[in-house]
Amino acid sequence: MQQGNSFTRSIGLIPSSVMIGVFFLVPFVLILLTSVSVPSDEGDYQFGLSLVHFERFATWFYIERAFFSAGLCALIALLSLLIAYPFTYMLTRFGPRSQTLWLIYILAQLSLSEVLIAFSWQILLSRTGGIGNILAWVGLVENSFAMTPSAGAVLAALVYLAVPFSVLLLFPALSRLDRSLTEASRTLGASPLRTFFTVVIPVTRPAIISSGVTIFVLTLGAIIVPQVLGKPEHWTLSVLITDQAIFNFNMPFASALAVVLLIISGGVIAAVTKFSGGRS
């Protein structure tokens, strides 16, 4: 029935394999090799095996940055899910037309460059063009003031960045939610709110957890918002990697930090899949 064996079928895969191999696996291996490279005399580096760059990481300054990054991203994942979940639930109950319109808008905003989101929040939190102005106008504060740079500004902009992603991540599970479950709960006399908390949320728990992890990893990758809206002490690992690679030309240390970032994101993904996989 089927023509050809698996060998001839694989021939068509050669160009794709070469591309993925050369441009994904090789860069990946290069990061690992560079992170354990040996510094040479001219300030350059050569491949070898040395943990000197990881030793540099193992100081309180960088460990604190790693904890700060992880904590910030966990908080953002939590907040954005709290904001997005009820909306996504309602969205899946809309008619197909308004559902599509909302999704188009959410996709459009989600694709907007992080640079532009950072810029918008810079304006929103500025002295002359944003929330400060509104507060002064309402009379809550005496004079308008700038709210950047601050940790709160970084948090607000990153949550804003993460909310559309949360909606899209939660959307599949919520739109596939078995309607008969909620209907049964309503017929048995539960209020809509009670149904939401005792039926909808428990049923979609695996999706909530996996979306949370994805948001966590996603915000770990944020680079511009912490730079534009925060002080250097609000910089996350991603910013430090960029800083080391582009402005200090320290590839080995940037690679070591990238390995740490990889371990954090990979570790969280693995831990959560294992933890939630056992129960769902």
Place this chain on the structure above:
Amino acid sequence: MTILRRLYLLIFALYLIGPIIVITAVSFNEKRFLAFPPRGFSFRWYAEIFLDSGWSGALLNSLIIAFASATLAVLIATPVAYTAWRFGLRYARALFALGIAPFILPPVIMALGFLLLFTNVGMHGLMINVIIAHAIFLLALPLVTISLGLESVDKSLIEASQTLGASNAVVFRTVILPIAAPFAFAGFAFCFVLSLNEYIIALMTVGFTVETLPIKIFNALRYGYTPVIASIAVVFLLINIAVFSLIAKFSHLTRILGAQD
């Protein structure tokens, strides 16, 4: 209850769209300094995107890179998704999983990897670098959309045409392609939009030689405020909306995003 619901929806919509409204308003300011509510009204900052050679050059670079990398990504993804679906080869499925990985990792990791690769082989700052880099980074999108499209092909149709004597190539062209093409287009469009807006990989591959729009915006941000950025934000949002509307029109948006039919 309904009032609470409406209220929540209103606040959510305001939260989502509010910042965009502020940017839009600011982009129509007449003077160079930042003011909200805007003073005066002018299209000056929109004209400047196209009149100022710095901005229009960056826009052109971004468009070329987005188009080329989206094309390349679809070309790489199609055989992988097709072989994995049609023959269920273990190798194709492994390749599929590898192709998804770059998109899941924090982008700075891929960016650093590309930087190391291109400096090690001595290819400095060529535009082709960022085209390849974006294609690999965004490969997951056409992979996922194309295999979604293929899954909606009825396998009994293929068997029927084969019994009637059609070769694999004919089956591909007459049965599979018409159904899967809109999904491949969706993958292309997703890549195009995300490449257009991507910053860190572009910075690390060609940041000092080819200026893309996000790179130029970030550089401009560091030297202070210019209303052109606000008008670019509006233009980009409109481009994004247009592209996703096209996807919604020509293929099944809610299905691509994971809803059941």
